[in-house]
Structures are given as C-alpha cells and as structure tokens.
Amino acid sequence: MTDAVPGMRRPWPVELREGQVLLRPLRVRDGKRWRAVRAANLAWLSPWEATHPDVSEVAPSFRQMVRAFTREAKAGRMLPFAVLLDGELVGQLTVAGITWGSLRSGHVGYWVDRSVAGRGVIPTAVALAADHCFFTLGLHRVEVNIRPENQASLRVAHKLGFRPEGVRKRYLHIDGAWRDHATFALTAEEVPGGLMARWRTLAADLAADRAAVLSHQSHQLPPDSAATHR
C-alpha cells in the first residue's frame, strides 16, 4: 500500500457503489464515451464549467488530464471518479484540493448527463464519496462551492444537509469570468451515521411524497379522462 500522506488510511484506486450508481477511477480508456457525453451536454454544462483565467492556456487532452488526476490521486490529494449508472459512464465526481495536516479537507465537484438528471445520481455519488472521505480516508471536512444561480446544484447540497457557510466573492473562474460561489460544508461529526444513511432515508421520503402527489392528481382527473387519454 502506498501511504502517500501520513494519516491517509487508504490509497487509490477506489470503487464505491450504491444500487445502480458506481464510482470508480476515471480511466484513459473512458475518453471516447466521456467526450461524447460532454459534447452532447455542452450547453447544459458550460455555465458551470471551470475555465482557465489565462485564455492563451491550452487545455490538456483527456489522456493528459486523466494521467495528471491519477498522479494526484496516488499522492492522496484528489479522488477523480467516473460516475456510472447501470454500468454506463454518465458523469464525473471529483474530490479535489485535499489537504491533510490540521485541516483534513477537500472540495467536491460534479456533473451528470442531462438525460439522467433528476434521478438522484449525483446526491448518491456525493454521499458515497463523502462517507469514503470521512470514514475510510480520515478527512474531517468536505465542502461544495456552488454558483448562487445554479438551482439544481443548490438542491443537491440542500437535500444532503450540507451546512451553508456564506458566499465567497469572485471565488472561481467559471464560464469565462470570476464568479461568486456559495460554500456548503459538512464535518465528520455532523454525519455520525454516514451521509449515505441520511440520503437513503430522505430519498425514500421524497419518493413517497412524489407518489402521494401523483395519486392525488390521478384522483382529481374527471371520470372520463382516463378514456380520453388512452
């Protein structure tokens, strides 16, 4: 085992699973699928994408990016996961900026293919990754930084019970400019039973609420509407 960082309890590679969602290392051979998903989701992703402040900087190829990520992961500074749903790559979740010493913190970034959005894939992935950070690696704090305009991502932080810590002005270079970000965090003490356990309960409650709303709506349809819509 490579104990790259004193205190780090488990090195890379890592696989984490919950139901149909699998997190495993992003690989060079994911390139074709990764590029295809990103190309199909250009408009969906670009408002939230990190950009380089120096426009003359040439973006690395996918291969270069994965190799750099893997080196960082082996050194205990990053967790670059591909997010798979039913065995197919549908997104990415990265815990980056992992700092040890007296801080023991990392920040989470994520995206998912629009065609599977709204199915709880990323909250599940964040819960898996956060529990791994807290209870396997021994990190103390996990944070997420979100543009205040990003309603879908704010919902993810809210549903998982991340604690709002305020707004960082012009914090990250996103979509071509320095953007304000709302910071949300959790420490290990805030989820003694694990974030996944919390998310499982909440996801079941949300599903029950949705079923109740649908059932209520179907009871309000006029008596002949079923025949009309057949």
Ligand SMILES: CC(C)(COP(=O)(O)OP(=O)(O)OC[C@H]1O[C@@H](n2cnc3c(N)ncnc32)[C@H](O)[C@@H]1OP(=O)(O)O)[C@@H](O)C(=O)NCCC(=O)NCCS
């Ligand atoms: C933010 C994001 C990762 C959420 O992932 P997800 O797996 O869809 O998460 P959820 O299923 O919990 O859905 C989150 C919210 O998205 C919204 N949503 C649901 N279905 C949607 C759809 N088809 N299209 C757009 N938004 C949708 C809902 O408000 C939902 O919250 P709610 O259903 O609990 O009210 C995803 O929207 C995404 O990739 N967006 C673009 C990239 C991005 O914003 N990355 C994060 C930067 S901080």
